Amino acid sequence: MNAKMKIRRRWYIFLQQRFPPAEHALLIVFYFGANAMVAGSVSVSGYACTAFHLFLGLVVVGGMFFHLRIFDEIKDFRHDCTAHPDRPLARGLLSVRQAKQGAGVLIVIELLLSALIGVHALSAVMCTALYSLVMYKEFFIGQWLRPRLATYALTHTLVACLMSLCVFSIVTGRYFWMSPKQYALFVCANWMIFNVFEFGRKTFAREEERDLVDSYSKRLGSIRAAGNVIGMAAVAVLIAVVLGNALSLPFLFYLAQALLLSVVVGTGLWYGISVSRTAARAFRGACSVFILLYNVIIVIGVGSVLWR
Numbered sequence: 001m002n003a004k005m006k007i008r009r010r011w012y013i014f015l016q017q018r019f020p021p022a023e024h025a026l027l028i029v030f031y032f033g034a035n036a037m038v039a040g041s042v043s044v045s046g047y048a049c050t051a052f053h054l055f056l057g058l059v060v061v062g063g064m065f066f067h068l069r070i071f072d073e074i075k076d077f078r079h080d081c082t083a084h085p086d087r088p089l090a091r092g093l094l095s096v097r098q099a100k101q102g103a104g105v106l107i108v109i110e111l112l113l114s115a116l117i118g119v120h121a122l123s124a125v126m127c128t129a130l131y132s133l134v135m136y137k138e139f140f141i142g143q144w145l146r147p148r149l150a151t152y153a154l155t156h157t158l159v160a161c162l163m164s165l166c167v168f169s170i171v172t173g174r175y176f177w178m179s180p181k182q183y184a185l186f187v188c189a190n191w192m193i194f195n196v197f198e199f200g201r202k203t204f205a206r207e208e209e210r211d212l213v214d215s216y217s218k219r220l221g222s223i224r225a226a227g228n229v230i231g232m233a234a235v236a237v238l239i240a241v242v243l244g245n246a247l248s249l250p251f252l253f254y255l256a257q258a259l260l261l262s263v264v265v266g267t268g269l270w271y272g273i274s275v276s277r278t279a280a281r282a283f284r285g286a287c288s289v290f291i292l293l294y295n296v297i298i299v300i301g302v303g304s305v306l307w308r
Helices: 004-020 021-042 051-075 078-085 096-117 121-138 149-157 160-174 179-199 216-222 222-247 253-272 277-306
Strands: none
Touching: 004 096, 021 051, 021 160, 021 179, 021 222, 021 253, 021 277, 051 096, 051 121, 051 160, 096 121, 096 160, 121 160, 149 160, 149 179, 149 216, 160 179, 179 222, 179 277, 216 222, 222 253, 222 277, 253 277
């Protein structure tokens, strides 16, 4: 019993340090909510699910986020031993084997819960789980892929698209390959917002750069690194505008999306030109909140029409 409690305590510490529940819960709820609302609004079957199925789906998507975080920790273990020795696996809080077991348990739970929802949900979750496993193996070309920072990120953030399709199946009761063009467009928006976060968090001021830590600012320079992020944010907002027109969303929806984009553009230009520590932090902060606020605006915008 004591040994089990000790393991639970270690997992609790891992969770607090590498997957803080409060901030991730908020992100997951609004990510799921935005995808669910768009799916139900554009699908011919509408909202073909029960509240219980929605709850199970939310737990499944939350499990996906967590097992992906664990996979990232395992993949980065050797590098972290040198560059980030304070991280849980690097300092021995959990062994790599224990981390693998934890991720495996999460995947089994995701499959079981999605099976309770239906075959349509199970098929989508199975595909996502399989992709995450291949992604964990770095598509079996890790030596070629790892030095290519942008390619590595783009192939990994694609999992956000698959999770989006999982939500579609859960909400509509339809197989993910039956999603309409409008939802496919929103799937692409999910890819863009995750890229904004992923690319944005690896841009630094000159004095913040570290020899053992790769970054887009180091490879591309501040202006090109910021420009890439601004471009992806603009694509995501453009997709939101197209969906807004299709769903007849109110003017405030467009205004909120424009303001959100302007924050990314403004901090990006500030960082790209000045490359100061303050500007870099502001830009990373804007990229971090973009992924959350984008979905918050979608939820409020679509919700205002549904509950009108």
